[in-house]
Amino acid sequence: MGDDLPPDLARLRTLEAWAAHYLTRIRARIAAVERQQSQQRPPAPTATPPARPAAGPGRSRTPDWGLAEAGIGVPAAEIHRGDCWARGKTLVPVSAERARAELADGAQACEVCRPDRVLNRPP
CATH class of the missing domain: 1.20.5 (Single alpha-helices involved in coiled-coils or other helix-helix interfaces)
Structure with a gap:
């Protein structure tokens, strides 16, 4: 003791x-x-995470959702959360509705940040 x-x-x-x-x-x-x-x-x-403020003067805010187009190292389009570390440098900001539509049209959900779980899509 x-x-x-x-x-x-x-x-x-x-x-x-x-x-x-x-x-x-x-x-x-x-x-x-x-x-x-x-x-x-x-x-x-409810389904969309809150908007994050800009990180400083002159910097744009981090998008809530993003689309990484297919290209070198990315075999198919992927949907990411805006703050995902695996998103790469060319993340195109998209709305939650567009992210859902892209997932429905066959875009892959990132295996790291799993946006499909937040966007109410079964894994």
């Missing part, structure tokens, strides 16, 4: 009572903060 705890039962029981009391206070504070945040938070999105 730990060497930092007292060896006698009386002091161990005192520590146990203090820890239980403090844990109750911590849980109450967590609940209060969660209530406060839920009142300040906008409603959760």
